[in-house]
Amino acid sequence: MRIKITKNLVLHTQIPETASVPEALFPEGEYLANLTPEGKIELMNTKKIKARFSFSQFREKVSLGEFVVVES
Numbered sequence: 001m002r003i004k005i006t007k008n009l010v011l012h013t014q015i016p017e018t019a020s021v022p023e024a025l026f027p028e029g030e031y032l033a034n035l036t037p038e039g040k041i042e043l044m045n046t047k048k049i050k051a052r053f054s055f056s057q058f059r060e061k062v063s064l065g066e067f068v069v070v071e072s
Contacts, residue, residue, distance in 0.1 A: 001032075001033045001034070001035075001041075001069065001071060001072050002030050002031070002032060002033070002069075002070040002071040003030065003031050003032075003033045003043060003067050003068070003069060003070065004029070004030050004031075004067070004068040004069075004070050005026055005027070005028055005029060005030075005031065005066065005067060006028060006065055006066055006067070006068060007028055007066065008025060008026070008027050008028055009025075009026045009066060010023050010024070010025055010026075011023065011024060011026055011043070011051040012051065013045070013049050013050060013051045014049075014050050014051075014052065015048050015049060015050075024045055024049050024051070026043070026045055026051065030070055031043050031044060031045065032044050036052065039054075039055075040052045040053060040054055041053045041054075041055065041058045
């Protein structure tokens, strides 16, 4: 799935190699998003920086106009 972020967002992220969960800037633009085995939607900034959302969190971002589903 492809998601368009309509404005710059700072999101909580995960970096697999570290235990810390920093925040990262996701600039306006299109991003690849996947469904994880845990049932979350994972938005990828780079191969190492990923933000995860529950369906309700994702719906909220869409309803606020922060995310637009470009391709499902």
